[in-house]
Every structure is written in C-alpha cells, then in structure tokens.
Amino acid sequence: MAAIDEARQAAVAALAITYGIDVAAVEAIIAARGGDDLLELDSKLAEFVIAAMEVALGKTLPTPSDLGRDSIGSLGVLLRALAPLLSAAS
Numbered sequence: 001m002a003a004i005d006e007a008r009q010a011a012v013a014a015l016a017i018t019y020g021i022d023v024a025a026v027e028a029i030i031a032a033r034g035g036d037d038l039l040e041l042d043s044k045l046a047e048f049v050i051a052a053m054e055v056a057l058g059k060t061l062p063t064p065s066d067l068g069r070d071s072i073g074s075l076g077v078l079l080r081a082l083a084p085l086l087s088a089a090s
Contacts, residue, residue, distance in 0.1 A: 003057055003086040008036070008079060010056035011049045015039075015075075018048060036076030046072040053082070061085060 016026045030039050041049065043064045050061050061082060064072045071081035079086075 004079060004083055006056050007053040007082065007086050008075075010052040011075060011079070014049045014052035015045075018045060030075070036079060037074050039075045041072055041074060041078060043069075043072060046078055049075070049078065050082075053086075057086070059085070 012023055012026050012030075016023045019026065019029075030036060033039055046064045046067075050063065054061050062085070067078075067081050070077075072078050
C-alpha cells in the first residue's frame, strides 16, 4: 500500500475517533460532502490528523503551523501538501 493511502487511512481513523463514530461513517460523511477536498479541517483537527499519520508511517511530518493555513483547510488539501513527504516515506 502506498504511503499516501496509509496516511489517508490514518487520517480517517483519527477523524472517526474525534467524531466518536466508526470509519465507515466518516467515509460516508466524506462522500456526502463531495470528497476529501470538501471535508474541512481546523488547525487543531489537522494537528491530530497529522499525528495519526506520523504514527501510521513512523515518520515525522510538519505541523499545521509549519504548513500554513492554505495547506490544512481540508483533508484533500492536507494530503496534497504532505504528498511529497509521504512519497519519500514509502
């Protein structure tokens, strides 16, 4: 499995914990909103999601403040911002 896919799975699992629902329900929310790009994240949620990705990948990733506000607005935007580092992790 590619690192980006592992990172997304970790992110969705972290969102499930945060929302108090299961992973399938998070996937349903993402689909209902129109995909990863339309699932908004604030800086605290992005920080938790990034931490989950770090654990899943065993790699240190930038913090939301390192990435900047434009790189954490949604799950899709965050994954694209991290993609070069995630690819290097595989």
